[in-house]
Amino acid sequence: MKTDLYIDFDSTIVNSDKAVCKIYNDKYSWHKDFIEAKWENHSDWTYSCICPLVHKLEDDPIGKLKEFYASDEFFDSLEFYDDAKRVISLLTEKYKVIICTSAFPMNASKKVLWIEENLPQVDEIIILIDKAKNGYGKSRVAMMEQNSIFIDDHPENLKSTKAQSKYLFKIKQKSYNANWDGKVFSSWKQIGEELL
């Protein structure tokens, strides 16, 4: 029997911040205060640091960011982190890989279709929709199976479940991922070396 391996999607498997930056740079470059957004400088979930014009110009900045996350441009430009696709393919041979991701009604189906097209070897996807939250917390999925493993880029998601082994996916220190003293993966190459 294979061990259950739960993996988050946004900012863990795929570089969602890079796709958001591309949309921002396409949409706001006309503005006199525009500065090109770089995903490497992303630090807070509202993107106020790298996408300030969303907050300055839009009545509902969070709603606008959700629009980005639900747009065709987002899914068309979405890229895997280095080695993620290759390593996940290999992991599916050894583990029961389950992608466990928060979504909202406008992007949930597109996300599932993107995963099906780009990671067809993953047989199980858990989509969590809690409209009262902004994607934090995965306690609805207790992950109590024996030896279950969970990888996520957000410490609050890791803390909310009972998975036996929890790993923070952390390429870079950000405002929301500092509060974690457990195990950390900083690349998919490292995940492959440790879990395969």
Ligand SMILES: [Mg+2]
């Ligand atoms: Mg994430």
